[in-house]
Amino acid sequence: MFIQDPITEKMKPIMAQIADEIKKSSKIIIRYHNDADGITGALAIYLALKPKRILNYQNRGVTYEPSDALSDIRNLQYEEAPLIILTDFSTNSESREARQLIKKSGIPLIIIDHHPIEEQIKKEADIYLSPWEIGGDSFYTAGWMCCEIAKLLGLNTEKAEELSKIALTGDKSIHYDPEEKDKEKSIVLDYIGIYSKFPNTLEFYESVLNDRILFTSISSQAMEKLEEIARVADKFSSIKKINFSNREIKIVILQLDKIVKTFSFPSKSKATGAVFDKYNEDTPFVLIGYGQKLITIRSNLQAQEIGFGSDIIVKKIKENLSDLILSGGGHPGASAMKIQSNSAKIIVNEILKLS
Numbered sequence: 001m002f003i004q005d006p007i008t009e010k011m012k013p014i015m016a017q018i019a020d021e022i023k024k025s026s027k028i029i030i031r032y033h034n035d036a037d038g039i040t041g042a043l044a045i046y047l048a049l050k051p052k053r054i055l056n057y058q059n060r061g062v063t064y065e066p067s068d069a070l071s072d073i074r075n076l077q078y079e080e081a082p083l084i085i086l087t088d089f090s091t092n093s094e095s096r097e098a099r100q101l102i103k104k105s106g107i108p109l110i111i112i113d114h115h116p117i118e119e120q121i122k123k124e125a126d127i128y129l130s131p132w133e134i135g136g137d138s139f140y141t142a143g144w145m146c147c148e149i150a151k152l153l154g155l156n157t158e159k160a161e162e163l164s165k166i167a168l169t170g171d172k173s174i175h176y177d178p179e180e181k182d183k184e185k186s187i188v189l190d191y192i193g194i195y196s197k198f199p200n201t202l203e204f205y206e207s208v209l210n211d212r213i214l215f216t217s218i219s220s221q222a223m224e225k226l227e228e229i230a231r232v233a234d235k236f237s238s239i240k241k242i243n244f245s246n247r248e249i250k251i252v253i254l255q256l257d258k259i260v261k262t263f264s265f266p267s268k269s270k271a272t273g274a275v276f277d278k279y280n281e282d283t284p285f286v287l288i289g290y291g292q293k294l295i296t297i298r299s300n301l302q303a304q305e306i307g308f309g310s311d312i313i314v315k316k317i318k319e320n321l322s323d324l325i326l327s328g329g330g331h332p333g334a335s336a337m338k339i340q341s342n343s344a345k346i347i348v349n350e351i352l353k354l355s
C-alpha cells in the first residue's frame with residue numbers, strides 16, 4: 001500500500017467489499033474519467049479481471065450523462081449479475097439524474113471517487129468509496145484506490161504500483177514524490193485521454209505503456225505542446241503583488257482561453273499546472289487561471305503556510321460572491337471553481353482584495 005495511515009485503514013473494509021462485489025458479478029461496465037488518474041484506476045481493475053466480461057468506457061469530463069446511463073442499462077439489462085463501476089468522476093450535482101437512473105434500474109452501482117463532495121450521494125450508490133466520507137481529501141486519488149482494489153482482485157503488486165504512481169503523479173498527490181518517468185507516463189495518458197474516441201481504449205493504453213517507440217513518439221508530441229503553453233503564457237498573463245498577513249504574495253493571472261482550446265491537450269487544469277511549475281517560486285506565489293466559465297487556482301507551499309491556500313481562497317470567494325460561483329472545491333495546492341459566464345474578472349478582483 002502506497003499510503004498508510006488511519007484514513008487508509010478505514011478504506012480497507014470498503015475496498016474489500018468492492019472486490020467481493022466485483023467477484024460476484026457476471027458482467028461489468030467500468031467508466032472512468034479521461035485523465036491519468038481515472039485511466040490508471042480503470043486499467044488496474046481491467047487487468048485484474050481479464051478475461052472476465054468487462055466493458056470499458058472513458059468519460060470526457062466529470063459528469064455522468066443520462067444518455068450514458070441509459071446505454072449502460074441497455075447493455076446490462078439481461079444480465080444475471082450486472083455491475084456498474086464509475087471512477088474518478090460522477091459525484092458532481094450535474095450527474096445526479098444519471099445516478100438516479102441507475103439506482104432505479106436496480107443495477108448495482110459502485111462509485112470510487114476523490115473529488116470534493118458537492119452533495120450526499122451515498123444513497124444513490126450501493127457502495128461509495130471516497131476519502132471525503134472518512135475524513136480524508138483529494139490526495140487519496142481515485143486511481144490509487146482502484147489499484148489497491150485491483151491488488152485484492154489478484155493484479156500483481158509490481159503492475160499495481162506502477163499504475164498507482166502514475167495516478168498519484170497525474171493528480172499531484174502529496175503522498176508520492178514522482179520520478180521523471182512517472183511524470184512522462186501521466187502526461188502521455190492525459191494526452192491520449194483527451195484525443196481518443198475509439199473503443200477498447202484501456203487495451204490501447206496498456207499497449208502504449210509497453211511499447212517504447214510508440215510511447216516516446218506520443219510523449220514528445222505532448223511535451224512539445226506543454227512547452228508551447230509555458231512559452232506563450234507570459235503574453236497572456238499579468239503579475240500582481242498583494243499584501244496578506246504582513247507578507248507579500250505574488251499573483252499571476254493567466255487568460256486560459258487564450259492558450260488552450262476546449263477538448264485538446266492540455267486541459268485548462270493541466271495547463272495551469274504546467275505554467276505554475278514553470279514559475280517555481282520560493283516565496284508566496286499563487287497562479288490564477290481563468291476562462292469564461294472556470295477559474296483554476298494553484299498555491300505554492302509558502303502561500304499555503306500563510307493562509308492563502310487555494311482551498312481557502314475558493315471558500316472565501318464562495319462566501320463573498322455566492323451568486324457567481326456554481327460550484328468549487330479542491331485542496332490547498334490546487335482548486336477550481338465553476339462560475340457564471342463572463343464573471344471571471346469580478347472574481348479575480350475579489351481574490352486580489354482578500355486579506
Ligand SMILES: [Mn+2]
Pocket residue numbers: 037038088114141142143171
Ligand atoms: Mn482524479
